[in-house]
Amino acid sequence: MTETEVLPLLRLRSIRKSFGALEVLKGVDLDVHKGEVVSIIGASGSGKSTFLRSINAIEMADAGTMAFEDFRFDFAPGSSGYPSRKQLQALRSRIGMVFQSYNLWPHLTVLQNVIHAPVNVLGTPKAEAVAVAEALLNRIGLYDKRHTYPLRLSGGQQQRVAIARALAMKPQLMLFDEVTSALDPELVHEVLTLMASLAADGMTMLLVTHEISFARDVSSRVLFFDSGVIAEGGKPDQVLQNPESPRLRQFLHRILHDNMTSGASDAGRETVLK
Amino acid sequence: MNFWSEVTTYGPGFMAAAWIVLWVTVLTIVLSWICGLAAALGQRSRFKSVRSATAFYIWFIRGTPALIQIFIVYFGLPQLGIRLTPFTAGVLALGVNSGAYVAEIIRAGLSAIPRGQTESALALGFSPAKTMRTIILPQVFRIILPALTNEAISILKNTSLLSTITVVELTLYAQTLISATFRPFDFYIAVAIIYLVLTTVLTQLAGWLERRYGRLS
Numbered sequence A: 001m002t003e004t005e006v007l008p009l010l011r012l013r014s015i016r017k018s019f020g021a022l023e024v025l026k027g028v029d030l031d032v033h034k035g036e037v038v039s040i041i042g043a044s045g046s047g048k049s050t051f052l053r054s055i056n057a058i059e060m061a062d063a064g065t066m067a068f069e070d071f072r073f074d075f076a077p078g079s080s081g082y083p084s085r086k087q088l089q090a091l092r093s094r095i096g097m098v099f100q101s102y103n104l105w106p107h108l109t110v111l112q113n114v115i116h117a118p119v120n121v122l123g124t125p126k127a128e129a130v131a132v133a134e135a136l137l138n139r140i141g142l143y144d145k146r147h148t149y150p151l152r153l154s155g156g157q158q159q160r161v162a163i164a165r166a167l168a169m170k171p172q173l174m175l176f177d178e179v180t181s182a183l184d185p186e187l188v189h190e191v192l193t194l195m196a197s198l199a200a201d202g203m204t205m206l207l208v209t210h211e212i213s214f215a216r217d218v219s220s221r222v223l224f225f226d227s228g229v230i231a232e233g234g235k236p237d238q239v240l241q242n243p244e245s246p247r248l249r250q251f252l253h254r255i256l257h258d259n260m261t262s263g264a265s266d267a268g269r270e271t272v273l274k
Numbered sequence B: 001m002n003f004w005s006e007v008t009t010y011g012p013g014f015m016a017a018a019w020i021v022l023w024v025t026v027l028t029i030v031l032s033w034i035c036g037l038a039a040a041l042g043q044r045s046r047f048k049s050v051r052s053a054t055a056f057y058i059w060f061i062r063g064t065p066a067l068i069q070i071f072i073v074y075f076g077l078p079q080l081g082i083r084l085t086p087f088t089a090g091v092l093a094l095g096v097n098s099g100a101y102v103a104e105i106i107r108a109g110l111s112a113i114p115r116g117q118t119e120s121a122l123a124l125g126f127s128p129a130k131t132m133r134t135i136i137l138p139q140v141f142r143i144i145l146p147a148l149t150n151e152a153i154s155i156l157k158n159t160s161l162l163s164t165i166t167v168v169e170l171t172l173y174a175q176t177l178i179s180a181t182f183r184p185f186d187f188y189i190a191v192a193i194i195y196l197v198l199t200t201v202l203t204q205l206a207g208w209l210e211r212r213y214g215r216l217s
Helices: A048-055 A085-094 A110-122 A126-139 A155-167 A185-200 A212-218 A236-241 A246-262 A264-272 B003-042 B048-063 B066-080 B086-111 B115-123 B128-165 B170-181 B184-213
Strands: A010-019 A022-032 A037-042 A063-068 A071-074 A095-098 A173-177 A205-208 A221-226 A229-234
Touching: A010 A048, A022 A048, A022 A229, A037 A048, A037 A212, A037 A246, A048 A173, A048 A205, A071 A085, A085 A095, A085 A110, A095 A155, A095 B115, A110 A126, A110 A155, A110 B128, A126 A155, A155 A185, A155 B115, A185 A205, A185 A212, A212 A236, A212 A246, A221 A236, A221 A246, A229 A236, A229 A246, B003 B048, B003 B086, B003 B128, B003 B170, B003 B184, B048 B086, B066 B086, B066 B128, B086 B128, B115 B128, B128 B170, B128 B184, B170 B184
Parallel strands: A037 A205, A037 A221, A095 A173, A173 A205
Antiparallel strands: A010 A022, A010 A063, A063 A071, A221 A229
């Protein structure tokens, strides 16, 4: 590595993961630089979600190495760089993650959901955490709902709160795992708009998504996952307009066709695309 | 003898006995929650020895009569040099007994919490222990409150078993009165009514708790 090269925020090498006999990740390499927005597309079962989940070790990789900020991990069991529990907790507190099913905590109010981790994981004084949380809730337009319980909110509102909850930790990297897939079509737009505004603010983001037009308009890079490897990757235009592999062509054709026939979410999507 | 003179004669004795029932019940509930929580978490332990021990505990308790467990603690333990007062032995036996059932209630509650609840906490950097304590158990508690109420009522009624080890609770008190007066109908009916009052109060209390904490929205 030369001195002029900018170190990536996240560097993954040869990440492998199997579930029993099924090899889901077959050695994935990836560098993500600060401020990049990387979209991962691919058919279900291609390993893209498992890959995303292995980055914050919610799914423990079987092998491979990772460098993120000051963390240097080697996931080969028994290796000297194998992460300890404490290290994993520290790593996860630096990486935000948003899930398909929101996973807000139903017994806590919106505000309590957002301050819970800063107060209990980082030890932030409560008053300070509340101030940060209220600013975030203001930004996502849900300040008025701060004392409401999550199950009273729409799916789109819940997902925005989930994003705020992750942001409250001031993460250096945000992972989005198909965050609009569980939403009613008319609610997709509000979540994508928020994500686009995060991207515009320079947040480093890695997202698994089926929203092809969002990937095209917001990402700096698009990766196509196929059978546990990154089969194709590059600038959105290049990957999405001129796919090299037949598999990707086929995948894009199917997705675009589905979107055309389902139609419903296109309205929301087009708005995002201005 | 009219009704009011009966009440003034036997009332204070029944009140004292009811007070014992209440105390035994409260202490037993506390002990059963501690045992139940420990056993429920023990079932999920990383260590096989812990899992085996909790499995044995639940298997033994649920597979033997409560009365025999009470006898083992009160009459059996002295043979090993452990001598307990009837009250302590009673609370210990009933609490450990009920703990096995509470463990099963908590286990069912834990399995009702979606995996995503734990994942979202871990993803924010929570330790597994803190996730359990601040995210999972508060939700479990809300879900299992009705089942815990049933268990509490059954504890309250089971305190009558302690009459066999000379704890002067309602049943034994009534029995002593009956052997002196030969009026079993009157006094057993009186005992039944007092139990009914106690269980009703307990149910009301649980209902209030449920309304206060049972909702998630």
